[in-house]
Amino acid sequence: MSTASEHAGQAALSICEALxxxxxxxxxxxEQEIVGVLRDAAAAHENAVGTELEMERHRAVTKIINSIISAGNSVRRS
Structure with missing residues (x-):
């Protein structure tokens, strides 16, 4: 992934979290619906198929989404 793509990905993630x-x-x-959206996104990547490189990327995306769920970054928890 190029530096420009990495920055675009980080910007997209920040925008989505803010939304x-x-x-x-x-x-x-x-909160439960937001976590559901994140779980659906993670599941889409967990169930993806492709080359080993593509699968590695999908696993990385799944890991990021699951860490967002765990940390509660996209929900203000009381």
């Missing part, structure tokens, strides 16, 4: 926080803060999506 999830805003949806939760404004009562549009409860």
């Amino acid at each position: 999830l926080l805003a949806l939760n803060d404004h009562g549009l999506l409860p």
Whole structure:
């Protein structure tokens, strides 16, 4: 992945996390729904198929999403 792609990925992740926080803060999506969205995203990558390199990338994405769920980064937990 090029540096430009890495920066684009980080920007996209930050934007998505901010959107999830805003949806939760404004009562549009409860925490459980947000975690469900993240779990669905992780499952899509867990179930993906492809070359070994593609699978390695999918595993890395799954790991990132699961760490977001664990840390609660996209939900303000009380």
